[in-house]
């Protein structure tokens with residue numbers, strides 16, 4: 041038995057007009073894994089899910105549930121997974137019939153179909169919609185029906201393409217959490233595409249980043265967010281401060297010079313080819329006379345002019361002009377209220393080890 045539920049090697053998808061819409065060197069998924077797929081528009085995320093769901097012709101090797109898809113009964117393989125499409129693709133029928141359809145194909149008894157459809161709809165807040173025509177549903181209601189339709193068959197592999205798009209904020213968090221709990225109880229694997237970072241953070245432990253059809257990073261979610269593989273990905277994951285920089289090696293380690301004049305020693309190894317330094321907005325601390333930060337090893341102290349202070353949810357975002365660059369620092373409210381004022385100078389500190397280079 042293969043330890044993987046999915047194993048792709050040298051998988052490529054091309055069309056008549058375009059080569060390598062997808063170009064996956066290797067991607068494998070273990071049972072029970074929850075993986076998020078990040079990438080800009082047009083990166084190939086939906087194509088990846090369609091390929092895994094055997095809806096998209098491809099070249100290369102792919103095993104699903106331990107079987108080589110080229111030599112297996114693809115209909116049977118496809119029935120073990122379910123895909124929730126980005127678009128709300130429902131048949132022009134009632135909600136009940138839409139959700140029941142996949143169970144009918146599998147020869148489930150009418151009694152069991154009724155019980156399963158109502159339970160699944162209820163789990164996703166759609167029980168009251170059962171007799172409605174899908175044409176009468178709002179975008180959010182239709183999305184919930186699509187999710188119920190995918191889960192009603194208890195797939196071993198669930199593929200979600202923007203499942204929470206068109207759901208309002210209040211429902212979205214609950215929906216993502218319910219899918220996560222469902223996967224945990226069933227031991228199912230899930231691949232989630234989302235442009236919504238809050239969803240991804242709530243859901244996945246592992247993430248892959250796709251650019252131009254290629255996986256540029258496959259990592260723990262936290263590593264991918266904190267230590268993205270390249271500058272494009274750093275921008276995609278929302279690192280606020282990406283500053284051009286130069287590195288000089290010395291006997292004490294690496295000497296970093298940022299474009300805004302900040303200089304510091306970095307305690308780790310750095311690749312020669314790097315061009316920018318990433319500093320997450322939450323790596324900064326406010327540094328005043330009473331602060332112990334300045335005595336910590338590897339602390340880098342910088343001084344700048346406060347340009348703007350923006351009240352967030354429990355935190356403040358502070359725009360600080362340092363040299364020719366404006367940095368964004370995010371801090372807890374109580375640190376900011378009495379200490380930070382627009383048009384005044386402040387001192388910030390960060391740990392050099394928290395810097396990341398791309």
Ligand SMILES: Nc1ncnc2c1ncn2[C@@H]1O[C@H](COP(=O)(O)OP(=O)(O)OP(=O)(O)O)[C@@H](O)[C@H]1O
Nearest residue numbers: 055057058061079080081082083084085086087088
């Ligand atoms: N049959 C096709 N022929 C030519 N180009 C295609 C074909 N199918 C997809 N593409 C292109 O391949 C790229 C990847 O498309 P895909 O829908 O997988 O991207 P995506 O990452 O899901 O984007 P989004 O975030 O906008 O949904 C896009 O540029 C798309 O236009």
